[in-house]
Amino acid sequence: MKAAILHELKGPLTIEEVVQPKPAAHEVLIEVQACGVCHSDLHVANGDWPPIVPITKTPLILGHEIAGRVVEKGNSVNDLEIGDRVGVPWVHWTCGECEFCQEGNENLCAKQQITGVTVDGGYAEFVKAPSSHALKIPDGLTCVEAAPLFCAGVTVYRALQRAKIQPGQRLAVFGVGGLGHLAVQIGRSMDAIVTAVDVSEEKLAHARSAGASITLNTATTNVVKELRRAGGVHAALVTSAAKAAYDAAYPSVRPGGILLVVGLPSESICFPPILLAALELHIQASSVGTRQDLRELLAMAAAGKVHCQVATRPLAQVNEVLEQLRHGNVSGRIVLVPR
Ligand SMILES: [Zn+2]
Numbered sequence: 143m144k145a146a147i148l149h150e151l152k153g154p155l156t157i158e159e160v161v162q163p164k165p166a167a168h169e170v171l172i173e174v175q176a177c178g179v180c181h182s183d184l185h186v187a188n189g190d191w192p193p194i195v196p197i198t199k200t201p202l203i204l205g206h207e208i209a210g211r212v213v214e215k216g217n218s219v220n221d222l223e224i225g226d227r228v229g230v231p232w233v234h235w236t237c238g239e240c241e242f243c244q245e246g247n248e249n250l251c252a253k254q255q256i257t258g259v260t261v262d263g264g265y266a267e268f269v270k271a272p273s274s275h276a277l278k279i280p281d282g283l284t285c286v287e288a289a290p291l292f293c294a295g296v297t298v299y300r301a302l303q304r305a306k307i308q309p310g311q312r313l314a315v316f317g318v319g320g321l322g323h324l325a326v327q328i329g330r331s332m333d334a335i336v337t338a339v340d341v342s343e344e345k346l347a348h349a350r351s352a353g354a355s356i357t358l359n360t361a362t363t364n365v366v367k368e369l370r371r372a373g374g375v376h377a378a379l380v381t382s383a384a385k386a387a388y389d390a391a392y393p394s395v396r397p398g399g400i401l402l403v404v405g406l407p408s409e410s411i412c413f414p415p416i417l418l419a420a421l422e423l424h425i426q427a428s429s430v431g432t433r434q435d436l437r438e439l440l441a442m443a444a445a446g447k448v449h450c451q452v453a454t455r456p457l458a459q460v461n462e463v464l465e466q467l468r469h470g471n472v473s474g475r476i477v478l479v480p481r
């Protein structure tokens with residue numbers, strides 16, 4: 143099969159012919175029809191992921207927003223059939239037994255396998271995955287539409303769920319790229335009043351059509367002043383990887399409100415404890431999501447409440463796509479199609 147291979151960190155991926163994976167008894171073989179390109183793929187390829195997520199496999203096939211069709215299954219697979227359309231998320235496998243799995247937070251599983259990091263991912267014609275963690279894609283959602291939900295979508299869905307946003311509350315989304323434009327829609331479906339914040343007029347225009355009531359351009363507006371004038375926000379979700387986004391988001395949160403940490407700047411972010419304490423602010427980080435989060439999000443998408451803005455590109459153009467992402471020139475999500 144054809145696959146994009148990472149041989150060494152920071153190097154370009156090379157398109158090669160490699161041996162097609164063979165599913166074990168509990169696994170399915172999936173013909174990849176779409177694989178989203180996530181900012182995390184850049185971090186993995188650069189080797190700048192913190193030691194908490196070590197790359198244990200080289201050479202490696204990246205890609206953890208996979209959607210495709212089951213073409214083969216192991217002997218003990220009973221929950222999926224040949225022909226089923228399934229998606230494979232970042233969380234590739236979890237043990238089900240550790241305290242995190244038992245507490246319902248399998249995304250924190252101490253023994254987890256990670257798609258496209260510790261095992262091969264979806265920048266390929268085929269990928270294998272445990273049938274327990276390959277989730278069925280509802281009818282009515284194409285593979286191309288569904289793929290980005292398996293990381294970008296579920297990450298912001300979980301973050302917003304954990305903020306327990308109530309109807310009528312104010313939510314600001316900082317950065318309306320791949321994750322942010324989905325967060326705007328999920329926020330709207332929770333009946334929040336959504337403000338989208340970005341430096342790109344094009345992305346802000348898209349945020350408005352995705353349901354943002356207010357858009358603020360950080361290049362031309364004092365965002366903190368504007369948000370505070372309206373009473374501050376109940377929740378500020380940062381999807382941007384720019385430290386400046388956190389510097390603006392934190393003071394925009396109203397007393398008792400919550401800062402949702404999703405975007406990952408390479409620098410540390412610091413907040414004065416006196417403000418944290420005096421305003422009783424909450425900081426909640428979020429790491430992708432569980433299978434339950436994904437099922438809920440897929441149902442929302444099938445009901446037409448969330449549409450990912452997608453553009454497709456052939457797998458052969460993977461390096462160009464990663465370069466485009468590195469420079470922040472991607473609106474919505476780019477999805478690779480192997481053929
Ligand atoms: Zn991702």
Ligand SMILES: [Zn+2]
Pocket residue numbers: 236237238239240241242243244248250251252253254
């Ligand atoms: Zn576990």
